[in-house]
Amino acid sequence: MTIVDTRTPDPKRLLPGATGDWEIIVGMEVHAQVTSNAKLFSGASTAFGAEPNANVSLVDAAMPGMLPVINEECVKQAIRTGLGLKAQINLKSVFDRKNYFYPDLPQGYQISQYKQPIVGEGTIVVSVGPDRQGNFEDIEIGIERLHLEQDAGKSLHDQHATMSYVDLNRSGVALMEIVSKPDLRSADEAKAYVTKLRSIVRYLGTCDGNMDEGSLRADVNVSVRRPGEPFGTRCEIKNMNSIRFIGQAIEYEARRQIGILEDGGIIDQETRLFDAVKGETRSMRSKEEAHDYRYFPDPDLLPLEFDQAYVDALAAGLPELPDVKKTRLMESLGLSAYDASILVSEKAIADYFEKAAEGHDGKAVANWVINDLLGALNKAGKTIEETPVSPDQLGGILDLIKEGTISGKIAKDLFEIVWSEGGDPKDIVEKRGMKQVTDTGAIEKAVDEVIAANPDKVEQAKAKPTMAGWFVGQVMKATGGKANPQAVNALVKEKLGIEG
Numbered sequence: 001m002t003i004v005d006t007r008t009p010d011p012k013r014l015l016p017g018a019t020g021d022w023e024i025i026v027g028m029e030v031h032a033q034v035t036s037n038a039k040l041f042s043g044a045s046t047a048f049g050a051e052p053n054a055n056v057s058l059v060d061a062a063m064p065g066m067l068p069v070i071n072e073e074c075v076k077q078a079i080r081t082g083l084g085l086k087a088q089i090n091l092k093s094v095f096d097r098k099n100y101f102y103p104d105l106p107q108g109y110q111i112s113q114y115k116q117p118i119v120g121e122g123t124i125v126v127s128v129g130p131d132r133q134g135n136f137e138d139i140e141i142g143i144e145r146l147h148l149e150q151d152a153g154k155s156l157h158d159q160h161a162t163m164s165y166v167d168l169n170r171s172g173v174a175l176m177e178i179v180s181k182p183d184l185r186s187a188d189e190a191k192a193y194v195t196k197l198r199s200i201v202r203y204l205g206t207c208d209g210n211m212d213e214g215s216l217r218a219d220v221n222v223s224v225r226r227p228g229e230p231f232g233t234r235c236e237i238k239n240m241n242s243i244r245f246i247g248q249a250i251e252y253e254a255r256r257q258i259g260i261l262e263d264g265g266i267i268d269q270e271t272r273l274f275d276a277v278k279g280e281t282r283s284m285r286s287k288e289e290a291h292d293y294r295y296f297p298d299p300d301l302l303p304l305e306f307d308q309a310y311v312d313a314l315a316a317g318l319p320e321l322p323d324v325k326k327t328r329l330m331e332s333l334g335l336s337a338y339d340a341s342i343l344v345s346e347k348a349i350a351d352y353f354e355k356a357a358e359g360h361d362g363k364a365v366a367n368w369v370i371n372d373l374l375g376a377l378n379k380a381g382k383t384i385e386e387t388p389v390s391p392d393q394l395g396g397i398l399d400l401i402k403e404g405t406i407s408g409k410i411a412k413d414l415f416e417i418v419w420s421e422g423g424d425p426k427d428i429v430e431k432r433g434m435k436q437v438t439d440t441g442a443i444e445k446a447v448d449e450v451i452a453a454n455p456d457k458v459e460q461a462k463a464k465p466t467m468a469g470w471f472v473g474q475v476m477k478a479t480g481g482k483a484n485p486q487a488v489n490a491l492v493k494e495k496l497g498i499e500g
Contacts, residue, residue, distance in 0.1 A: 090119065
């Protein structure tokens with residue numbers, strides 16, 4: 001890997017130390033489990049949550065004479081991901097043996113790709129923000145490579161007093177290791193990068209991105225330097241499976257390194273772990289012999305070769321990706337960059353929005369989805385997939401507002417009822433008498449009563465026309481929020497003799 005410094009130091013991203021400013025340099029190695037029913041080189045299941053050692057073939061257990069056979073679906077998924085990262089697809093790649101001892105890797109080596117990966121250089125555009133003005137900053141992050149490799153099994157240390165057990169269910173599961181260039185310059189950028197990468201693989205359907213189950217995890221390389229100086233010595237933080245923790249680990253590790261350097265010390269290149277309880281990193285092992293894995297081409301596997309037509313056929317079947325969708329929503333529906341960014345952040349949210357927006361005002365739907373629906377889901381600790389309010393139900397609420405059947409305020413109450421109890425919004429409004437009062441006679445009576453009861457406020461309103469809003473509020477309160485707000489506003493101004 002040729003390390004090229006592509007970014008000019010940005011003062012707002014520098015960390016202040018006791019002796020001056022420092023710049024954080026971050027590179028990421030993200031391991032994304034390939035969405036496939038079988039493992040990379042065997043037919044064993046990849047289902048999560050099975051009993052220990054239930055999903056293990058003779059190949060995974062490294063029984064003598066068992067040969068690996070490449071799973072074509074995993075190859076297709078890697079190519080799709082490479083295309084989604086706007087990366088070079090290599091028509092010829094080679095599987096290597098990466099020799100190291102792990103108790104949960106029975107063959108004593110991992111089949112990976114070293115010098116000739118399936119995917120070469122690409123880019124991801126990451127939006128960092130919003131800042132205090134609500135603006136996002138787009139940053140291009142380079143992708144160094146994507147290669148396919150096997151996952152290892154899992155050592156279980158809490159099942160026995162004196163022995164460790166081994167679960168080989170994950171052994172041989174296909175991973176895509178996506179390696180970034182060292183282009184990230186802050187914890188916020190790193191979090192935005194992983195969020196964007198997870199969004200892309202979910203849109204593509206190549207990885208479910210479930211970090212809790214370990215389907216997507218990251219090794220984070222962190223170093224610091226004085227702005228403009230060469231890259232410093234990096235430390236690798238292993239197996240991060242939370243975007244929030246990634247941010248915390250980078251912040252802690254950068255400050256730890258700054259403290260050492262400012263005290264005249266040197267940074268040891270090493271592998272570290274993040275303790276989420278203490279919010280700090282701790283040393284795991286030295287990285288002096290980091291690349292001494294004695295790679296060599298796997299003699300049981302031929303080089304992986306396909307032609308451009310194979311790649312083109314996969315490219316033709318790709319879905320619309322987040323950046324393209326965001327641009328389309330902004331251009332076709334007039335959404336702001338902020339709203340569009342939130343709506344495309346997850347495929348499920350984008351799908352919900354687009355279904356709800358059919359036949360409705362896009363901006364109004366965006367407001368309801370972002371503020372009301374996502375707000376309620378967040379409060380309830382639910383995901384968009386678990387929403388009790390369907391796109392059709394939300395569309396029904398918006399139809400009732402458009403028709404003038406209910407006001408915006410009644411709509412909020414109606415949303416709460418649909419959220420809690422379900423049902424057709426139109427039927428609920430009918431049965432519960434929630435229609436707004438449009439009868440001008442009834443509204444006029446309520447306006448007259450409020451004006452008669454508040455002569456002092458009337459005089460104030462004549463001197464200060466903005467006081468009309470107080471009368472509107474009182475009339476709405478008197479009518480139980482059912483009066484048409486536009487009609488109330490017009491009548492209040494007319495009765496008070498206020499222009500406009």
